[in-house]
Amino acid sequence: MDITLIKLSLIDEDKDQPRYQFSQDALEELANSIKEIGLLSPIKVRDTGDGRYKIIYGNRRYKASQMIGLESIPCIVSDATDEMDIYFEQIAENLTREDFSPIEEAEAFHKLMNEDGFRSSIKLLSSKLGKPESYIKNKLELLKFGSAVKKLIVSGTQIRKDCLTEDQLMPLKDLPIEFRDSLALTAARDELPVSDVKKIAKLFKDKSISDGTKQKLLLKTGSGLIETWSVFEQNRKEKLAREKQQQEEARLAAERKAAQVAALEAEQEASASTTKEHAESSGAQYGEATATAAATPITQNTHLQLEGNYIGAVEADDALLPSNTMHAVSLDKANYSITIDHAYAEAEALLVQLRNGDMQQLDACEQLSNDMLIKLQQLQDLWRTIMRESQA
Template identity: 75%
Template sequence: MEIIEIPIAFIDEDTDQPRYQFDEEALQELMKSIEEIGLLSPIKVRTAGHNRYKIIYGNRRYKASKMLGKQTMSCIVSTVTDEMEIYLEQIAENLTREGFSPIEEAEAFHKLMNDARFSSSIKYLSSKLGKPESYIKNKCDLLKFGNAVKKLIVSGTEIRKDKLTEDQLLPLKDLPIEHRDSLALIIARDEMPVSDVKKIAKMFKDKDISESTKGKLLYKSGHELVETWSVFQNNRAERAKPAAAKAPAKAAKSEKAAAASHAPMVEHSNLSSSVGQSQVAATAVLAPIQVKLQQLLAVVQEPSESDLQTDAAKLDDTERDKFLNDVNTLVEHLEKQLDEWKRVRELALSK
């Protein structure tokens, strides 16, 4: 790899390169370093015709050297001409450097996947850059936010006032634009931790909260939004308690009604809890008509006064209609059975 000294006047910046944001304070520090100890590593350029060169990477070093009035600088001259390879190399180099912002990364990835010159897939980028597909996708999701939010996005995870980290923004990425950016600005202003941002995002995704209510919530502070979320969750839990308590009672009533409607058809094996094991065993030596009589006596019970005054009064309209229908069916069945048993009694008395 050949390193040569090239006049700075013959070198041009690549305006199409991924990195375009340069921190002024960091640039001043770099100038001071170059002035004291010189350029520690060369920049990389490619030929651009007419004895000129275009930077592949090293824009900050170029800027600092030019501001110091340097006449030449050490350069590695690349022979690569494929635009795709050059752009990937620029991204890979910047990923190792401080100051490459999440938005610059996102725009670079988006460009590689959507620019007609490249049209890369996320899978291809992952393999070439050594980054997980989820990493690339999360970066691209940052582009869903408006410019006012993008300007606040910084690298790292430190929560700072009027700044936004990627972790703070990602829970909001799937919200409608009218909520997404407004909430992001509130979160930046109030320095909201990621755990609180997730609660706020969950509240704004909840379909039980009307759009008009969500619009009013945007006038609250971040901490007020978290308090609102807590109240909303507590109220929902309280509303769920009566429903949870009612479910077993309703199931018990349904079972009771089902048992009543099928009472005449109860089988012999179900009688053990009512008439006892000894009675069940005794039926083996009885005549069939006697067995039927004992079964009927065991299962047919008249309703108590408490049943009439408490349980029946608690039925809602739907339950009451079904209950009355089952009672009518039972009464008709018992009246028919009663006529038959009267005939049996008359036959037994005539013997």
Template identity: 30%
Template sequence: MAKKNLALGRGLGAILSEVGQAYENNFSDNSELVVELDVDNIKPNPYQPRKHFSDDSVSELSQSISEHGLLQPILVYEDENNDYVLIAGERRLRATKLASIKTIKAIIVEMDLTKLREIALIENIQREDLNIIDLANSYRELIDDYQITHEELAKRIKKSRTQITNTLRILNLSTEIQEMLIEEKISQGHAKILVALEQKEQKIVLDSIVGQKLSVRDTESLVKKLKDSNESKGKIESFADRNKSPKTVLNSDPKIGELVSLLKKYLISASIKNNHLILDISDRSKISEVIKKLS
């Protein structure tokens, strides 16, 4: 386990350094590193952790590339079959294809292929436009693969432990809520409120958010009312339980039944009502005999 932790520490530093250096080279006097590649000859990154790309976002970038050109090259490596495989920049590649541009600026990187997945993860983690679900899954993959704590991951990617923990909690939401979050039908603010609720309550609040177009503040108010209502209901039920007649318990007690049968032998009618043993003595002469038996 310790060996893996060390590998992550060196790996992330090296990854960030290599990617950063490649971009810096492009903007300095090393422009010979940038080449034009046919977009159709670039294979996707098989380890791409980003599953969702906003159509609107890709469309906007496509328009920008058409007007101003691609400002930041993509990163690729050449595999054993002399094919180019994408390392970073899938959104840029998609936007370029959408703009019907046949070639794209790229930097060909020589690298240890064992780092390919980590590069994809880190590149996504550092993007501000990454949706919260893909970000949470990227955190989860790094934690699971390297068997590290939230604190250790926070130090390595320069994030707060609280931010990582809160982001990972989003994965506890139902699939329906996660999809709505990805589709931006609800916000991250809504999700943070929902994740603190039970599954049944999540559904109730979600329907209200979508149906009534509730803001985050409105949702907080709704949840507070829901919790206050449940708390009051719990208090009422608790009070009722304390004052509930234990008639059922008395009826099920064999000794009570034995006592009732014994009293009936002395012609004393006995019954249980509201947790009380009620005697109907029609023959007073039997009272002394009963007392004698009971004493």
């Protein structure tokens, strides 16, 4: 690498190079250092072909040397001619400098990605500059802010009055533009820590707060906004607690209702099962009693024995009784009618005894009448079956 002394009068600045912000205090400090110990690092230039040179990097050293009146400075002369390669080299060199501002980086990345002659992808920038893609994307987010905010962006993480770090700005980057810049300027003025900026951003992102209310909040100071956030957060937590309690109460009520329904269904099922068993048992008992009664002709002085006791005489018309037994009845209409008449005759006999006061065992009477009703229902169902079969 050859180093050549070149007169300052033959060197031109590159107005399109990535770095353009220079602190006057920093320049004066650098100039005093060069005056005392000399320029320790040469600048890099390229030959423009007309006897002049254009700076690739080293603008600050060039300016500081001018300030102290140097006639010549040491330079590295590059033979590079490709504009993209030169620009990549300028960015790479400046990325190593602490005073290369984040907004200068962002604008350089944007230029490489969007201007004609470059049109680079984030992937290419990442590989060329040795920076993660996320690093480049975050820098590009800074370009969302207005010029007033961009002028305040500085390197590093130290919070300073009327300055903004990247960490302070990142929580605000996705807010609508009508809130974003105003809140950024408030953060710079009031030296808000990043944690407070995050709380304020959360407040302005909440959709339950109207835009009109948010516009009024912009008039508050940073401390006023934090106080508003605290009240809002407390109300939000209380609301969530109430909703959770209501949900729990609704869940318990639903469980109680389900348990009641299940208990009622179980009770109905048990009741139905008991009724069915009782009906089947009563039907069987009545069938046996009826078969016996059918086998024995009933006359006016005949006595029926129920549950082992005589309960009185039964009055009935012998002409209505069948001459055969109940179990011999077939499923034709004629025999079915005789069976029905027999049942009615027994019922009439019971009614006579009740009216005459001859029935002493009321429980036995009630049981027999219930059994007869069940049997009549069975006979009715049987008749419907016969009718359906006859119509088929």
